Amino acid sequence: MTGGSAWSRGAPLLPRLLAVAVAAFVLLPMLLVVVMSFGEGTSLRFPPSAFTLDSYAAYVTRPDWMQPTLNSFVIALASAAITLLVTTPAAFAFALFDFPGKRLVRLMIMMPLMVPFIVMALAYFFFFGRTGLLNTMTGVVIAHACLSVPIVFLIQSANLKSFDWTLMRASASCGAGPLTSFRHVALPLLRPSFLVAGLFAFITSFDETVIALFISGRAASTLPRRMFESVRQESDPVVAVVSTLLFVVVVVAALAVAWRQSRKQ
């Protein structure tokens, strides 16, 4: 049953009103930000006195905004790559083999998911301070990779659980060794889900603020950190532009995924 058919069959009034209210509650603050991003002047105000694209122009021309944006992309890409390199072999090992201490290792992989961010942030702050990684991109990349490993490991494990391992045996019976089978059978079939896992790692890093606030410093400042500072110190309307752009990207991505899935069916 789809939502559409429920509507057309005439859902009772109260649930309808509730649905609209919830949607408004979730969406309105975001729409507020979108409207503000087109506002005139050098400070955030609602409602805006006039509409311009000045803040958009400012965002793409000012290095103090472009540099953190670039930093965030580089950090997110690098930490996603490291995350996949760690979680993919781990997920295969967990799917295929039983080994002593399996549960303990799984618990350790899951640890970052359970420890509060602020505790990790402090830990990284002191640890990186001693090892010279404080205020460096490398430090942020490592911290973010640790953060996304449990999430991506879970996704990869789920992917491998639904993978039909008989296909690997079929490939072997055709004469393919394990690596050839991985290349010709497992990889092409798992590539889409690997991409989704990588996307999650990317978003985890791109979105992360607490740890970035503690350890990224001015040199390696990420976009969320820059936005946080902007709101606190300058009330710069560019922050509304960035929020709007991120919002649009997420909506487009969500629509793309939904479209792909509807086409699959």
Place this chain on the structure above:
Amino acid sequence: MHQPSPDPFLRLEGVSKRYAGGALRAVDDVSIDIRRGEFLSLLGPSGSGKTTTLMMIAGFELPSDGRIVLSGRDIVGIPAHRRNFGMVFQNYALFPHMTVFDNVAYPLRLRKLAPDAIAETVGRYLEMVGLTSYADRRPNALSGGQQQRVALARALVFDPAVVLMDEPLGALDKNLREQLQFEIKALQRKLGITLIYVTHDQSEAMTMSDRIAVFNAGHIEQIAAPIEIYRRPATRFVGEFVGESNMFEATVSDPQAGVVSTAIGPVRAAAPLDCARDAPVLAMIRPELIRPADAPPADNGTTLTVASIVHFGDRVAVEGSTADGHTVRLRLSDREAAALAPGADLAVSWRPDDVHLLVP
């Protein structure tokens, strides 16, 4: 047409598979000689070790003990992908991201054949399984029967030394299953394939095989031609697992005359018995060999009270019980059963030829 050659081609020598530190014996000391060009079925209930045995032959499981010898060479240490054995799985296991053509071409590409040789060979095998016009389709656009034909072509296309099939028709409905049984058997004969076929379906094993190995609890109860298995089961398990049977516990009363005494009276076999007087044996008579009689004879016959009548269309299954409550099953034709009703008396008899005695 090929005939199975008499010399062993693939040999299992005392093969065992133990799990859980040796406590669980999935396969226990199994030895089979398989001839070149032979169709051998491994038949048994689930958990009897037949699939584990097949997986050890395929190279997906390592035997805990014993040797697997192909043309005089022990292949236990050779990984699955170097054994050159074709394999067909129950769930088809076609590569969903490849077309039908690419699926069948896969083993040939791995063997680095020239593209035109690949095209020619794949075309020939797709024609053999009747799927020439489906070459460009993806597996998920095909029916179950078509998918299994593609899997068949993929397993045969590289001229494997042995073809292994693991319940290949288990997921198909009855009519399609019978049609594919016929096609697989025809291909096997035509190409002279050595085929090892795992099934739990006794009629499938009966109709297709040159020989059947009946598995039970990890060991082989009997290896023989299908009709031999049916007529002369070596054990009670085989007699009851393959086909329907009436099995009576008996003691030998006259070895020279081949007479044993059972709960339904004296039963006389055609041949003298190589047993001492009073030795315990089992007397087996297939339901279709018990015939209605005008009056019960002194031996090899009795009078039953009809308990139930079930019509199958082409035959009627009748169950009757003797005066002291032993059940006897019969297979009658529709006409023979026409006059019968539950509660009626029915005199039956059977020929000494049709009695099979086995030592439990």
